Every structure is written in C-alpha cells, then in structure tokens.
Amino acid sequence: MTVYLRSSITGKVLTQKEWQHSLNEWEDEGGASAQVDEFIEVVKDQEGNWIEKNPHNTSSA
Numbered sequence: 001m002t003v004y005l006r007s008s009i010t011g012k013v014l015t016q017k018e019w020q021h022s023l024n025e026w027e028d029e030g031g032a033s034a035q036v037d038e039f040i041e042v043v044k045d046q047e048g049n050w051i052e053k054n055p056h057n058t059s060s061a
Contacts, residue, residue: 005039006050013042013050 003016014022019039041053 004042004050006042008038008040 004013005016005019006013042050043053045051
C-alpha cells in the first residue's frame with residue numbers, strides 16, 4: 001500500500017518513496033535534513049480531498 005505524506009508548510013503531497021528520494025538528494029547536495037514532523041500521513045476522503053490519516057492519534061508535546 002502506498003503511503004502519502006503532506007507537508008504542513010507547503011501542502012504538497014508526496015509518496016513516502018518520493019519523499020525519501022528527495023530527502024536523500026537534498027542531503028547529498030549538502031542541505032540540512034528536513035524535519036520529519038513537517039510531514040503528515042494523509043489519505044483521500046470520499047470526495048477526493050487529502051485528509052490526515054489518524055487525526056486523533058497525535059500527541060501534544
């Protein structure tokens with residue numbers, strides 16, 4: 001099953017593989033690694049909108 005991640009900063013949705021690939025490229029070019037908490041796992045609802053997969057399973061730190 002494909003995992004989709006949405007950036008909380010840009011709103012862009014990537015597959016987990018695309019995210020990992022872009023992260024590796026960014027680090028290879030000398031950039032700082034992206035903050036993992038920037039990305040939220042999402043799924044499409046019945047209307048085709050991206051929604052957070054488990055909105056009730058987040059913890060406040």
